Amino acid sequence: xxxxxxxxxxxxxRLLCSASDxxxxxxxxxxxxxxxxxxxHSLSDMGFTESQAGQLFDSxxxxxxxxxxxxxxxxxxxxxxxxxxxxxVQKLIDKCPELCMVKETQLxxxxxxxxxxxxxxxxxxxxxxxxxxILTVPVKSVKNVVQFLREKCQFTxxxxxxxxxxxxxxxxxxxxxxxxxxxxVYFRMGIKQAEMVKCRLFRFTxxxxxxxxxxxxxxxxxxxxxxxxxxTIINPKLDSILNVDQHTFIVDVAQASAEEYDVFQKxxxxxxxxxxxxxxxxxxxxxxxxxxxxxxxxxxxxYKKKKKR
Amino acid sequence: MALFLETSTVLLRRIKDIRPLTAKRHRVxxxxxxxxxxxxxxxxALQHFDATYSAQLGDLWPSVRVALxxxxxxxxxxxxxxxxxxLEELQAQGSAPLRLHQAGLWPLAAVNKAPQGETIWSExxxxxxxxxxxxxxxxxxxxxxxxxxxxxxxxNHTVLDLCAxxxxxxxxxxxxxxxxxxxxxxxxxxxxxRLKRVLHSYAPKELLTDxxxxxTSVDGTMWGEIERNSFDRVLVDVxxxxxxxxxxxxxxxxxxxSRVGERRSxxxxxxxxxxxxxxxxxxxxxxxxxxxxxxxxxxxxxxxRAVQLAEENHGIRLQVVSLRxxxxxxxxxxxxxxxxxxxxxxxxxxxxxFGPIYMCKIRRLA
Numbered sequence: 001x002x003x004x005x006x007x008x009x010x011x012x013x014r015l016l017c018s019a020s021d022x023x024x025x026x027x028x029x030x031x032x033x034x035x036x037x038x039x040x041h042s043l044s045d046m047g048f049t050e051s052q053a054g055q056l057f058d059s060x061x062x063x064x065x066x067x068x069x070x071x072x073x074x075x076x077x078x079x080x081x082x083x084x085x086x087x088x089v090q091k092l093i094d095k096c097p098e099l100c101m102v103k104e105t106q107l108x109x110x111x112x113x114x115x116x117x118x119x120x121x122x123x124x125x126x127x128x129x130x131x132x133x134i135l136t137v138p139v140k141s142v143k144n145v146v147q148f149l150r151e152k153c154q155f156t157x158x159x160x161x162x163x164x165x166x167x168x169x170x171x172x173x174x175x176x177x178x179x180x181x182x183x184x185v186y187f188r189m190g191i192k193q194a195e196m197v198k199c200r201l202f203r204f205t206x207x208x209x210x211x212x213x214x215x216x217x218x219x220x221x222x223x224x225x226x227x228x229x230x231x232t233i234i235n236p237k238l239d240s241i242l243n244v245d246q247h248t249f250i251v252d253v254a255q256a257s258a259e260e261y262d263v264f265q266k267x268x269x270x271x272x273x274x275x276x277x278x279x280x281x282x283x284x285x286x287x288x289x290x291x292x293x294x295x296x297x298x299x300x301x302x303y304k305k306k307k308k309r
Numbered sequence: 310m311a312l313f314l315e316t317s318t319v320l321l322r323r324i325k326d327i328r329p330l331t332a333k334r335h336r337v338x339x340x341x342x343x344x345x346x347x348x349x350x351x352x353x354a355l356q357h358f359d360a361t362y363s364a365q366l367g368d369l370w371p372s373v374r375v376a377l378x379x380x381x382x383x384x385x386x387x388x389x390x391x392x393x394x395x396l397e398e399l400q401a402q403g404s405a406p407l408r409l410h411q412a413g414l415w416p417l418a419a420v421n422k423a424p425q426g427e428t429i430w431s432e433x434x435x436x437x438x439x440x441x442x443x444x445x446x447x448x449x450x451x452x453x454x455x456x457x458x459x460x461x462x463x464x465n466h467t468v469l470d471l472c473a474x475x476x477x478x479x480x481x482x483x484x485x486x487x488x489x490x491x492x493x494x495x496x497x498x499x500x501x502x503r504l505k506r507v508l509h510s511y512a513p514k515e516l517l518t519d520x521x522x523x524x525t526s527v528d529g530t531m532w533g534e535i536e537r538n539s540f541d542r543v544l545v546d547v548x549x550x551x552x553x554x555x556x557x558x559x560x561x562x563x564x565x566x567s568r569v570g571e572r573r574s575x576x577x578x579x580x581x582x583x584x585x586x587x588x589x590x591x592x593x594x595x596x597x598x599x600x601x602x603x604x605x606x607x608x609x610x611x612x613x614r615a616v617q618l619a620e621e622n623h624g625i626r627l628q629v630v631s632l633r634x635x636x637x638x639x640x641x642x643x644x645x646x647x648x649x650x651x652x653x654x655x656x657x658x659x660x661x662x663f664g665p666i667y668m669c670k671i672r673r674l675a
């Protein structure tokens with residue numbers, strides 16, 4: 001999808017750059033004349049086919065409240081100006097109709113902010129199409145996440161851009177969970193930021209990461225590196241742990257049987273449940289904690305280790 | 310009683326974190342640098358096992374390792390002397406009764422249905438004393454009944470259990486009611502009293518009379534000086550490194566720094582105990598040696614050494630008895646180690662997380 005799309009992107013960009021002026025004027029006219037009422041006719045004017053217009057109509061009407069769809073036309077305009085073709089716009093609205101509730105200025109601001117964060121033309125569009133929800137998130141929360149990634153996790157600006165591009169869902173994740181995941185991979189698995197970004201760590205859930213890692217660790221195939229980053233065995237790469245399907249992981253990486261992993265997942269889920277009962281929900285280390293230091297030397301339960309500054 | 314103990318530890322574990330209950334001025338802050346041992350015994354044990362077992366078990370070791378480090382499974386030894394729930398009822402609750410013998414006199418162990426976790430004690434039915442004050446089941450590693458079964462006690466046999474506490478295997482023996490006379494011994498007085506409590510909460514008084522049962526507390530290695538050539542069956546379930554415990558609990562751990570000497574001398578102690586058991590058996594009698602470790606020097610090594618000592622020093626000839634029939638009977642329930650040249654071993658596996666248990670049976674010829 002990625003590779004083949006690029007040239008067509010450029011093409012549609014060029015086409016729509018000229019077209020967008022028209023659509024903008026059309027929509028401003030239509031919004032003047034037809035007021036906020038959305039008609040199939042106006043949609044087909046914008047270049048949607050009849051069936052696309054119908055589907056679009058359906059997804060918008062799924063929103064509750066009469067005022068909800070107030071910004072449909074402006075949203076569509078913004079998306080067209082961004083350089084998306086009617087097909088992807090229709091798909092996008094279908095995926096995330098909430099986008100029609102966002103004001104035009106806010107949308108513009110958010111897109112502008114993403115550009116500022118380093119998402120270049122092309123990857124910006126791909127990110128938006130892949131994860132339209134990112135435009136429903138206020139600039140302020142995106143800023144928060146970015147600041148968190150930069151300061152708490154010490155990713156470089158370049159790396160933050162890559163994270164946003166490859167796993168835009170981070171903007172909606174709970175920061176505590178995010179920090180826990182980062183610290184788990186950083187300290188327990190001994191993996192540096194660059195590798196995390198390369199393996200698209202933030203695409204995976206904490207459960208997935210931990211289950212696969214603990215399985216390997218208990219089988220004696222993964223060791224936490226010591227202070228100097230040394231281990232007595234060669235750890236498998238993060239890439240080969242996460243970016244493979246379950247069968248490949250079990251057979252090639254863990255050298256186990258599917259039955260074993262199946263049982264193990266269930267056992268581990270229970271262990272976590274008990275752990276949460278004991279410690280409250282999982283939480284990453286805060287810098288100004290008072291009384292939680294180091295009760296589990298092996299870090300088997302609740303990740304608690306101080307990050308060196 | 311043992312069960313009550315277990316219950317209470319579970320309860321304790323639930324409120325292990327007592328910090329919220331302590332007033333702030335009394336709270337003690339654990340210090341990473343000073344409070345915690347640098348190398349906790351559990352980790353030392355793991356390192357030790359990694360070094361020895363990976364060579365011994367080869368490809369099997371990762372599977373065994375992950376099973377040992379994960380939650381174990383329990384079995385409930387049903388008390389025949391107590392009115393216990395019907396088997397159908399058990400099955401409905403998700404336990405698979407493990408019929409240990411067709412005759413019905415044998416103990417029944419209910420093993421919770423295969424893999425998936427439904428294993429901890431609370432998930433068996435609740436334990437309540439019946440009107441005679443007897444408890445309905447004893448919770449133990451299901452593989453621990455195997456040594457008692459392998460002993461193959463016949464009617465009118467006299468049986469000696471040289472290291473009987475805490476009493477699981479002894480209880481399994483008692484359940485069969487076939488032994489004419491049961492002699493239970495353990496070197497530690499406190500453990501013996503615990504054994505007594507267990508027996509009294511599981512068996513009716515008629516079976517615990519002096520002519521049927523004797524409980525002693527002497528050093529097992531000295532048994533040969535007390536009674537020789539007198540028992541038809543001898544169970545020698547020796548103290549060992551208890552692999553599972555060593556990996557999971559720092560308390561009372563064989564691998565703690567202070568017990569290095571004790572651990573090193575284990576094989577010698579085990580051989581002495583087995584030798585004492587051999588001497589106590591009558592000619593034609595059978596001795597069963599069992600441990601709960603995978604370590605070959607505490608298993609095969611000890612048997613070989615004791616057999617050699619018996620021949621050299623006491624002129625006793627011995628013959629190894631095959632446990633194959635027993636293994637065939639239970640191969641669907643437990644994972645047995647393949648091709649062991651002496652004895653049989655249950656190895657833990659995630660789908661059947663029991664053991665480890667090593668067993669070897671020898672018959673005294675003369």
